[in-house]
Amino acid sequence: VSLYEVAAAFYQLKKEGDDSLLRQVVKPVENVLTPFSSIYVKDSAVDAICHGAQLSVRGISKLETPIIPGQPVLLKTLKGELIALGKAAQGHGWMLKADSGIAVHLLRVVMPIGYYPKLWKSRK
Incomplete structure (x- = not known):
């Protein structure tokens, strides 16, 4: 174009x-990044990721397999909106079975802060 x-x-x-x-x-930018596997994030975790939090297994709603440790992945909302780009810390098998732990290390956040409501609690 x-x-x-x-x-x-x-x-x-x-x-x-x-x-x-x-x-x-x-x-949309999501169309360009289709070769990468996607992880769909719960709405309650979206704003925390926008603030720079790593994605925990508890924040995952669903996965597009295969996810290979160390490979780039897309973090998306349940509507398919791009939140961030990250590097998988673990494989999809571990993510499906684990109860806790970091699943993805963020590389770049795309979605602006406040686009989704803050549903996480900060420590005092």
């Missing part, structure tokens, strides 16, 4: 209010 196509699509949106062309040229 060229910059001209993006500009033309944006012009069409501004002039006519039609976003169909813009939707054809601009795709």
Whole structure:
């Protein structure tokens, strides 16, 4: 996609209010990262991850296998929104069986803080 196509699509949106062309040229970042395995995170853990917390096994809702230790993984909400990129600390077999422990070490958080409500408690 060229910059001209993006500009033309944006012009069409501004002039006519039609976003169909813009939707054809601009795709969500989740579409680009499809080769990576995904871990779907419980809503209660999303804001903690946005603040930089590592993903614990207790925060996992479901997995796309295979997940290999040391390989990059995507952390997504249950709606499929990208939260962060991380490196798997353990394999999918361990994640499914474990009751506690770190499952993913964060590399980069994508979702802004406060996008999901804070459902975790801070220590005092």
